[in-house]
Amino acid sequence: MRINRTRLQKHLEKLAEIGKIGETGVCRLAHSKEDREAVEVVKGWMEEAGLTTKIDGFGNLIGRMEGTEKDKPILMLGSHIDSQPYGGRFDGTAGALGAIEVVHTMKDNAVIPKRTIEVICFSDEEGSRFNKGVFGVRALAGLLEEGELERKDKNGVTRKEALKEFGVEPDLSESPVYQKGDIEAFIELHIEQGPVLESKKKPVGIVSGISGPIWLTVTLEGFAGHAGSVPMHLRKDAMVGASEIISKFDRLIKNEGKDTTVGTVGSVQVFPNSRNIIPEKVEFTIDLRDIDLEHRTKLEEKLYTIIEETTSSYNLTHTISEDTRSEPRYCADWIKNIMKAEDKQLDLDSPVLMSGPFHDALFMSYISDYGMIFVRCEKGISHNPLEFAEMDDIEKGVQLLYQTALRIAQGEKA
Template identity: 60%
Template sequence: MTSIKINKPIQINHDRLQKRLIELAQIGKIQETGVCRLTLSKEDKQAVLLVEKWMGEAGLSTRIDAVGNLIGQWTGSDDSLPILVVGSHIDSQPYGGRFDGTIGVIGAIEAIQTMNEQGYNPERTIEVIAFSDEEGCRFDKGLFGARGIIGQLEEGELERKDINGITRREALVEFGCNPNEVENAVYPKGRIGSFLEMHIEQGPILDKTEKPVGLVTGISGPLWLTVELKGFAGHAGSVPIPYRQDALVAAAEITTKLRELASEEPEAPTVATVGKLEVFPNSRNIIPEHVRFTIDLRDIDIKRRDRIENKLYEAIDEICDRHKVTKTITVDTKSDPRYCSDEILEEMRTAARTLFDESLPEMMSGPFHDALAMSSICDFGMIFVRCKDGISHNPKESANYTDISLGTELLYRTIILRSNAKEE
């Protein structure tokens, strides 16, 4: 249900958009509506080849770069201008949904195909990118493809291993890429002028306000940590509690403390999660000796996030000392909040006024997206599409195809404004 009125018929092809999204969701399908399409897997490669075919149908020339990004290009009448990049990702979480990332790629292709069919000739070159490994769940480091094209890969990233001991380098080779040419994937400074991304909201605001589409004003800054605790194993039935060096008990206390710190200001949008935990030796009757877990801390206020981070480190020190366990903390990701371009936001508002009879909701994004990485080199703008009950990273993730079409129509109209498209 939506309380917003549409002023004009949409130009994009709703049926084609829906058909492609449904077909893509069959690759790596789990349960009735879920998807498991891990980056650089055989399912990911199958999806990339399918999306590449659709890019060709939209009139784009295509290539797969050294970091696994699928790139479709429409050369503008003045290729010397900084280009417009539009896109998102098609890799998924291991227990994910069918709309996370995918609507931003398939919607971008649909927008370009509609522009071609309408006879538009963009002045600046437009590229649609399906970024490699946005999710970061396989190698514990996300935004890989986006960071790859802007020259922000970190030392040792190609040697990161998945749960089966496969390195990212090996996975890239298996995927058909040449990791020795990673530096060639980096775009020249100034080549990318702006970036647009459409994504499901992954939150409840649009659903609760019964609005199909919203505009993003910025993205919270994520802090990802990996914490490793080392205690001492012993028999669960014979070692008295006061003499134990139980790494799991220490991890549990840290997890609880993290939740407390993130809840100190109830009205603040701070969120914190321990989402992955490994225990060794992982036996019923042995005191846990080694625990490895992840921390995900996000906030739109960098000072507040830094304050919580410092308090967390102090708490970890105290807890580890008390339980006589040692610690190692690795910072996997640490990004400042990023704010959307005022100019692009105004263009989106202008495009929205031609489509809707009222202004659209505007909101910050808690989850990070490929736009977070791209924001470090260019202006960016984002469109959110409502998802039912705000559920995401879950097979129950659901979005209405009419809402997706409206978001794609808004994306289409924004691309026309941003690319200075000229009608032939």
């Protein structure tokens, strides 16, 4: 039983038109009108695939196909359809629409699963609007934190206001939705967002685990003054301090990190942000990841020393807030073994590789066994309109997803 490549490609192309920027880019920020439009379109495709649908109070779109054995823990498939503000057409959507195609192919072939199957398009995976993502999946798993609904975007809109504008009434008391034991397996297909598969000349990869991310926001405060009159040795320049910390952090990761370690400063805010005023306050983000938790901890401690020493030398004060912290999470061996067996049947010879980026699957791992399939993307480019995956590769990945899902849906388990 083969998936319907033509149908899947049409869905990918149609979804890419919603929030389109330029020729190939996409901007569908979480809970925005573009996000809502996309959810409505995808909801229709779920229903065409035979799924009963709902949009929950966290903005998740959920489709359900009832199995014949109601007592069995369910199989869950999915990803996300929100995007970065300067994003591509395949990040999240390949997995979300691929999951719908899996169920649609079952319907086309009159397959009635033993396990109930749920397909989910998770709300706000990206985190770009409210500076904290994977909101929908964390809500389902009971991993939300205090103040989630009060977080504001750059326009001062709170998440609660945005969700209401989106069309739902958020109620954090409904979290968690699922408990351990409710879900037998969660499987997510995603573009790799890295260059490993391309370097190996392989269209598909089987994921071994996901690196654990730490997201920090560092705020440095000095004192503003006239750029033309305050002598250099009397300045408390927050920008200079931030620049030194960022540079030393980069060298730390390059010199002492492993092959699996990555560190990034991706956002910087300056106050008062004027050409002829010494910067008084600088806020910047730090993203540190490694699949080796012990090594990540050592680097984090060295980072804090760098911040302490630098702010002291420039007479600055600093605060560090923790936005996200997750340990590395490994894919279930029994799911990987099914994937490997089906991969052999498809003659894909897919390598096993780790994921540096985190995904919804990382947080599903706290309540369920999980597995992931990666699809090759050109030059490893993602979070960029140039992001591209060949349809041939997506088809192979979704076919592997289908065959893996079919075995689990018909009763296989750990």
